[in-house]
Amino acid sequence: MQSKTIGQIVREERLRQGYSLTDISEKSKIKLKYLKALENDQFDQLPAATFVRGYIKAYARILDIDFKSLVALLRRDYQERAGGQLLPREFINPVIRQGKYRQPVTFVVLGVVTVFLALISYVGWQWFSLNRPPKLEVFVPEENQFVSSEVVVEGQTEEETIVTVNAQPVAIDPDGTFRTEILLPREGISTITIESTDKNGKTSLEQRTIYVKF
Secondary structure, rough: OOOHHHHHHHHHHHHOOOOOOHHHHHOOOHHHHHHHHHHHHHHHHOOOOHHHHHHHHHHHHHHHHHHHHHHHHHHEEEEOOOOOOEEEEHHOOHHHHHHHOOOOOOHHHHHHHHHHHHHHHHHHHHHHHHOOOOOEEEEEEEEEEEEEOOEEEEEOOOOOEEEEOOOEOOOOOOEEEEEEEEEOOOOOEEEEEEEEOOOOOOEEEEEEEEEOOO
């Protein structure tokens, strides 16, 4: 028997508790069209996976159901593609299965390919080491965290870099750590963008999707 989808679970629980979609939209600050798409499992009509997880978490919180189990279903049924969009695994698995029926290669060809890939990997690693962007870690806030209007942003990067939080410069300590506070005047879902740029112009970017609640 096929297990229920995320959309079926939240829709049935919403109806059981007597909420309308409008009620959920007002409580979560999520657009009504996104809630309809979520309940119909139309993930192609939703934004990137980061926002989808945020919507699911907000929905689960209102209905008082287990967010982690819903995310597990999301991972079971969908795979995040380049750009953050979710693609049903049923469209991916056939491609994977086709590989099982390919003819085996000889040991000689396999050895040549292995050496070639090792060489390419070594050259690629050397190039990456010389051209990689600066390291950037963000400790606070966490992804999908509920916060007040004043948000503390903490992290660490490398020396001799310029750090900005939502395009505003931030001072860096000698060990590369930084801390600042930003003001988010509106309730609902917000995205904080943190960038670190080195003297060669290479930039690392981290984003945090958060929920502002006064």
